[in-house]
Amino acid sequence: MKTWIAFWNILKKDMRNYYLKPPNISWGIIFPLAWTLMFFIKSGSGFGDVRSILPGIVAMSVLFGTTSMLAVVITFEKKMRSYERLLLAPIPLEVLMLAKTSGAVLIGIANGFVPVIMAAFIVDLSDVAWGEMTAAVTLISVSSTFLGLFVAVSVSEVFEAQTFSNFFRFPMVFLCGLFFPIAALPIILQPLSYILPLTYGADVLHGAINQAAQKPPGLNLAILAGFCIIFFGVSIRNVQRKWIY
Amino acid sequence: MKKDRQIIEVRGLARQFGGVRAVAGIDFEVCEGEVFGFLGPNGAGKTTTINILTGLARADKGEVRIAGIDCAANPKAAQRLMGIVPDESNLWPELNGFENLSFCGALYGMRGREREKRADELLDMFGLGDAAKRKFGGYSKGMKRKLTIAAAIIHRPQVLFLDEPTTGIDVASARQIRLLLKDLNDSGTTIFLTTHYIEEAERLCERVAFIVGGKIVRVDTIENLVRDVQKQRVIQLTLSRSGNTAAGSDSCGLEELPGLLRVAFPGIEFESITGSALRALSMKALPLAPLIRFLEEREMDVTEAKIIRPSLEEVFVNITGVALEQMRKEKEQGKAKGGKA
Numbered sequence: 001m002k003t004w005i006a007f008w009n010i011l012k013k014d015m016r017n018y019y020l021k022p023p024n025i026s027w028g029i030i031f032p033l034a035w036t037l038m039f040f041i042k043s044g045s046g047f048g049d050v051r052s053i054l055p056g057i058v059a060m061s062v063l064f065g066t067t068s069m070l071a072v073v074i075t076f077e078k079k080m081r082s083y084e085r086l087l088l089a090p091i092p093l094e095v096l097m098l099a100k101t102s103g104a105v106l107i108g109i110a111n112g113f114v115p116v117i118m119a120a121f122i123v124d125l126s127d128v129a130w131g132e133m134t135a136a137v138t139l140i141s142v143s144s145t146f147l148g149l150f151v152a153v154s155v156s157e158v159f160e161a162q163t164f165s166n167f168f169r170f171p172m173v174f175l176c177g178l179f180f181p182i183a184a185l186p187i188i189l190q191p192l193s194y195i196l197p198l199t200y201g202a203d204v205l206h207g208a209i210n211q212a213a214q215k216p217p218g219l220n221l222a223i224l225a226g227f228c229i230i231f232f233g234v235s236i237r238n239v240q241r242k243w244i245y
Numbered sequence: 246m247k248k249d250r251q252i253i254e255v256r257g258l259a260r261q262f263g264g265v266r267a268v269a270g271i272d273f274e275v276c277e278g279e280v281f282g283f284l285g286p287n288g289a290g291k292t293t294t295i296n297i298l299t300g301l302a303r304a305d306k307g308e309v310r311i312a313g314i315d316c317a318a319n320p321k322a323a324q325r326l327m328g329i330v331p332d333e334s335n336l337w338p339e340l341n342g343f344e345n346l347s348f349c350g351a352l353y354g355m356r357g358r359e360r361e362k363r364a365d366e367l368l369d370m371f372g373l374g375d376a377a378k379r380k381f382g383g384y385s386k387g388m389k390r391k392l393t394i395a396a397a398i399i400h401r402p403q404v405l406f407l408d409e410p411t412t413g414i415d416v417a418s419a420r421q422i423r424l425l426l427k428d429l430n431d432s433g434t435t436i437f438l439t440t441h442y443i444e445e446a447e448r449l450c451e452r453v454a455f456i457v458g459g460k461i462v463r464v465d466t467i468e469n470l471v472r473d474v475q476k477q478r479v480i481q482l483t484l485s486r487s488g489n490t491a492a493g494s495d496s497c498g499l500e501e502l503p504g505l506l507r508v509a510f511p512g513i514e515f516e517s518i519t520g521s522a523l524r525a526l527s528m529k530a531l532p533l534a535p536l537i538r539f540l541e542e543r544e545m546d547v548t549e550a551k552i553i554r555p556s557l558e559e560v561f562v563n564i565t566g567v568a569l570e571q572m573r574k575e576k577e578q579g580k581a582k583g584g585k586a
């Protein structure tokens with residue numbers, strides 16, 4: 001019980017002080033809108049094309065929504081040493097890290113649905129597999145949050161965290177089959193695609209929205225869950241090794 | 246208060262950073278209800294020790310028990326009993342005073358109503374009631390320090406660890422903090438504090454450990470430590486160079502004086518204090534007239550002579566000075582051996 005009071009209050013504090021700040025919220029709305037418009041201008045096609053680019057926009061919104069704040073929530077607090085207070089609190093390290101990342105996961109999920117809601121005004125989405133779609137958005141959110149966590153605990157400066165996470169994020173946009181199929185990539189880049197979690201999440205989204213998946217959703221989701229466990233486990237180990245010095 | 250239960254037990258604690266032995270095998274214990282001081286110069290290993298005790302750093306060797314709990318095996322259970330004031334005031338700058346305290350209470354599992362009531366109580370106690378709604382980031386250094394201490398005791402810990410609680414803040418605030426710590430101790434909290442202010446230790450602590458270069462060189466009650474030096478006689482002389490530099494007189498620099506005096510007055514220890522003062526220390530009566538004559542012959546006027554009541558400061562300087570000297574010698578011997586090999 002005591003542990004959950006701590007968990008809930010850490011989450012609430014981060015939500016109020018970092019995630020739900022106006023610039024962050026407006027970013028969550030403008031970001032998918034900007035990408036959607038860019039694709040329209042580029043392709044010159046009409047609204048009918050919205051469905052084909054929707055999985056990519058959703059995945060990107062989740063990816064950028066989750067990873068953008070972790071550098072602040074974790075690296076900044078580490079630098080300011082307030083993080084030491086959290087490490088010294090009588091709560092298990094796993095619970096602490098979950099509390100610090102839950103906000104990012106929730107924001108990621110919310111950001112993921114922003115383009116879906118926008119698209120619903122333009123095209124008919126009645127045949128989307130909502131269950132699959134929700135599961136995919138959730139697991140993409142968790143896996144990219146934990147990837148961001150991994151980055152945040154591996155560096156010591158906020159700017160390093162941001163640079164390092166861009167180093168991951170931008171290639172992922174192109175390598176994970178969000179907008180062009182992986183098969184269209186140069187053959188030497190293709191193995192890279194399969195070690196990135198977003199590839200599997202994007203495939204579920206293509207299936208849920210356009211019935212165009214390469215692999216069964218169950219398999220994709222299981223692989224994504226595997227990535228989540230690995231990233232989280234490695235991050236916890238890094239914190240134990242480096243921060244409790 | 247009965248003080249026989251040991252609440253902190255430390256055995257053979259050691260920690261090395263690269264080649265630096267920050268903590269070099271220390272043993273001590275602190276009894277329940279005691280105020281225990283950890284005194285030492287910069288880099289002595291105070292912060293490293295406190296961080297190992299509280300679970301922020303790891304020991305290479307040794308054992309720490311808090312209220313019987315093995316801290317290596319069960320750090321979280323031990324942390325529940327601790328309040329921690331780190332050497333830097335590290336609360337959340339974007340939260341106000343009240344929110345910071347309430348949040349810290351929540352970290353220890355306190356419920357909403359309970360921690361809010363306690364936060365108000367502490368803000369009043371530390372004279373921060375008016376600043377409760379201001380952001381911590383905008384506090385002055387002294388206010389930050391007070392709020393950091395308040396945050397450490399919100400959950401009424403059994404043991405309070407403070408790393409240099411009053412360093413860098415004004416005299417009045419430091420005094421207020423000391424009084425609050427005294428009250429806290431009177432109500433049963435065990436206090437472990439590090440400091441390099443001798444006076445602070447003298448006023449607050451019952452027992453102190455002197456730590457130098459990662460080693461504890463002495464642990465004793467303030468009473469015993471001071472008793473040792475109080476047998477000593479200390480006279481402080483303020484000197485000024487006299488104007489009539491007559492030919493043939495043995496004029497010399499102030500820095501050479503202690504050496505010359507030691508030769509001329511065997512059995513008496515001399516040390517120069519600040520730029521123009523000199524101290525003579527002896528267990529016997531001091532020969533004041535010959536001393537003044539000796540100085541005058543060397544172009545030094547004695548403008549003031551006063552008797553100093555030896556305090557813990559003398560003990561500290563003696564003990565750490567001797568310890569540092571010894572360590573320097575050991576190091577040199579080690580190097581010489583290493584050089585030959």
Ligand SMILES: Nc1ncnc2c1ncn2[C@@H]1O[C@H](COP(=O)(O)OP(=O)(O)OP(=O)(O)O)[C@@H](O)[C@H]1O
Pocket residue numbers: 245262263265266267285286287288289290291292293294441
């Ligand atoms: N994380 C670290 N990495 C490397 N060396 C360290 C580390 N922490 C402490 N040290 C070294 O260990 C020694 C003891 O440091 P510590 O901070 O414990 O001293 P201190 O007694 O608290 O000093 P001060 O009065 O300046 O606060 C110093 O030589 C310091 O340089």
Ligand SMILES: [Mg+2]
Pocket residue numbers: 291292293332408
């Ligand atoms: Mg220190």
